[in-house]
Amino acid sequence: MADRISIYIDKKEYFTTEDKTILEAAQENGVYIPTLCHLPETESSTSCRICTVMVNGRPLTACSTPVGEGMEIDNSTTQITEWRKSVLEIMFTEGNHFCPSCEKSGNCRLQALAYRYQIMAPQFPYQFNEREIDATNDKIIQDHNRCIICKRCVRAIKDEHGRSFFAFIDRGHKLRVRLDRKLGKELTDELAEAAMEVCPVGSILVREKGFETPIGQRKYDLERIGADIEQNGQMKNHE
């Protein structure tokens, strides 16, 4: 067993063990820290920065930073909220996110975070960059307009030999995710659905699955993202 330590989040004391990241420690204590690229059980890609918290006065990503005894963590100062909103607004203006026509709308983590932070309109100018849609695979469609380069699909969707179906190609602003043409032919229905599920936006779509759930019953229609974590915490504090 790892040693029990105490940390402070927003000035409140919580207990955890040394082997955790700040994110894990917060979650088990019912404190929600937003994440996009983070995927439990895989190595962090720390690409989205939405989980940024202040640790002893320095900005660090909660999903990759281990806890330490007595750590003082800020998770809800105005500065942090503004940073997080900016990250979301950059994503909304850099990609082409036409929510009204997106199959993932209502189940999209990016959108759900924007709802949680009550973003009414982004402060940055829309880029309307040209992006392609790849519909060459029989099972899935890749809409690059929406990809936020979180690498979750690359890390999660693998065959029995551990080979990734998706990979990054090119660099810098040209970087994008490509489904391996050959391996893609072996994509099973289960893996295709898992890929759609793991993608935090509507960039990976299983054919004929869009708009399955009626409006009002989708994941984030009525409940804000993170509510489950916060509720668990409340229940625990009650025990």
Place this chain on the structure above:
Amino acid sequence: MNKPVVATASLAGCFGCHMSLLDIDERLVELIDLVEFNKSPIDDIKKFTKDVDIGLIEGGCCNTENVEVLKEFRKKCKTLISLGECAIMGGLPALRNDITVSECLAEAYLDGPTTVNEHRILPNDEELPIILNKVYPCHEVVKMDYFLPGCPPSADLIWEALVALITGEEKEIPYALIKYD
């Protein structure tokens, strides 16, 4: 006391946001008690007859006429609101933003599968507004004061926002009312 004056316009939109405004149902009667309508497709007043307190704009700017109307609204309205996704980010009309205007025109008037255009004429009458290179969100053309997202924004959201503005009371908007679709 004079009632606050409201004006509305639909630019590059589909009138869905206006429909949603009408969707406040019987609260319309209350609304008419609370405000007076000026220029709006709802009452068919075509020209501003006075200064306006609240302007509601549906749709972004896809042509020169949209820009002109929007600028006029900005001049006349104390508070100007982007109503719906198209006003806020261009919406579905902005799907053309990574396609050139000439390609769009060719698809619509020359090469479309259902197009018959023997003389291959593109609309070019001087009466017609000129199409812009892109569809622009309203706040990239003039300053907008508030934004009500949704495609369309729900009737409840519009109602809550209008009442808050008219009464001057700040309101917490319920989670389920802020939606981008």
